[in-house]
Amino acid sequence: MPKVMPIYGTRPEAIKVAPIVQALQADERFECVVTVTGQHREMLDQVNELFGIEPAHDLDIIQPRQTLNGVFARTLDGLDAVLEQERPDAVVVQGDTTTSTAAAVAAFNRGIRVVHAEAGLRSFDILSPFPEEANRKITGQIAALHLPPTRVSRDNLLREAVRSEDVYVTGNTVIDALMEAVAAQVPFEDERLAELEASGRRVVLVTTHRRENQGDAMRGVGRALARLARAHEDVTFVLPAHRNPVVREAVLPALEGLGNILVTEPLAYGEFTHLLSLSTVVLTDSGGVQEEAPSLGKPVLVMRENTERPEAVTAGTVRLIGTDEERVVAEVSRLLEDELSYRAMSTAVNPYGDGRAAERTVSAIAQLLGVGERLPEFEDGVSA
Structure with missing residues (x-):
């Protein structure tokens, strides 16, 4: 054998x-x-x-x-x-x-x-x-x-x-895993996420950890999130913070005191897929999320200059936006404010x-x- x-x-x-x-x-x-x-x-x-x-x-x-x-x-x-x-x-x-x-x-x-x-x-x-x-x-x-x-x-x-x-x-195989995890609807351990789900508020899910973005670029992402939170008080921005202290030291200081930014510990995969299914927009520099979110019909803004996963970019559900603070603010705002732009990206496409x-x-x-x-x-x- x-x-x-x-x-x-x-x-x-x-x-x-x-x-x-x-x-x-x-x-x-x-x-x-x-x-x-x-x-x-x-x-x-x-x-x-x-x-x-x-x-x-x-x-x-x-x-x-x-x-x-x-x-x-x-x-x-x-x-x-x-x-x-x-x-x-x-x-x-x-x-x-x-x-x-x-x-x-x-x-x-x-x-x-x-x-x-x-x-x-x-x-x-x-x-x-x-x-x-x-x-x-x-x-x-x-x-x-x-x-x-x-x-x-x-x-x-x-x-x-x-x-x-x-x-x-x-x-x-991420789609195999995603289907199993989403079907399980794993409940949130963090009561704040359970309350957010019950509230029906729009959610922007944010993940950031890439080594090439650490430093000034990631500090700019933190500032962009703070500006977005102030401009869109009806939206909750959820950031499961990567445990790398370099990431936390760059992003979190700008977010202090903002009531509609919810920073959590990294979520177990079942909880993460549950949150992904509830999200309105996904802002990420992750590779795997570029594959998962389009499978659930979620528009993805990727904070990178290039991607090794071009299929969803071609399909229109993923957009590369880099880490420039002004562009991050503009691209997220457009999806939150412009229904036609949002609809164009949110059609469920699964090329993976x-x-x-x-x-x-x-x-x-x-x-x-x-x-x-x-x-x-x-x-x-x-x-x-």
């Missing part, structure tokens, strides 16, 4: 790998050995608990104010011993985190086949997002099986001379998946390991 080892360490990875783990565990053809690094700790554990996943190995590498090199080194060193012990036939890594790239390198150096879920995303700027663009390109060089979520991502890989037989479009990405992923792994055949690819209706 082939042994497959999914390896992940952050909350975004956990969300997207969880459906794959569930599908592997339900398939009698495989032994699934879940391994986590703990690059994120509490947020990672929350996702595992939500989806009923108990890791077989936990490296617990997290340290205060950890550096990228420190994360990479501890992951590489810790995984080497686990790979020596388990000797899997394949490892599954997801996306573009430091954990995913270090895990891919560790497996490759031991002659273990690497399966790259969410492969082929490209911003074409090696420094933005940082370090994610470099991470996914490095992983793409050593993967044995590339699983792009869309045909746009597939075409990126083919242009990089990846063999077509090693590329298979699955859709994005149909809830069967994990099923397709497992079928591709089965073919790679000689125990099955691939299902038909996901047809997203989007081309490069």
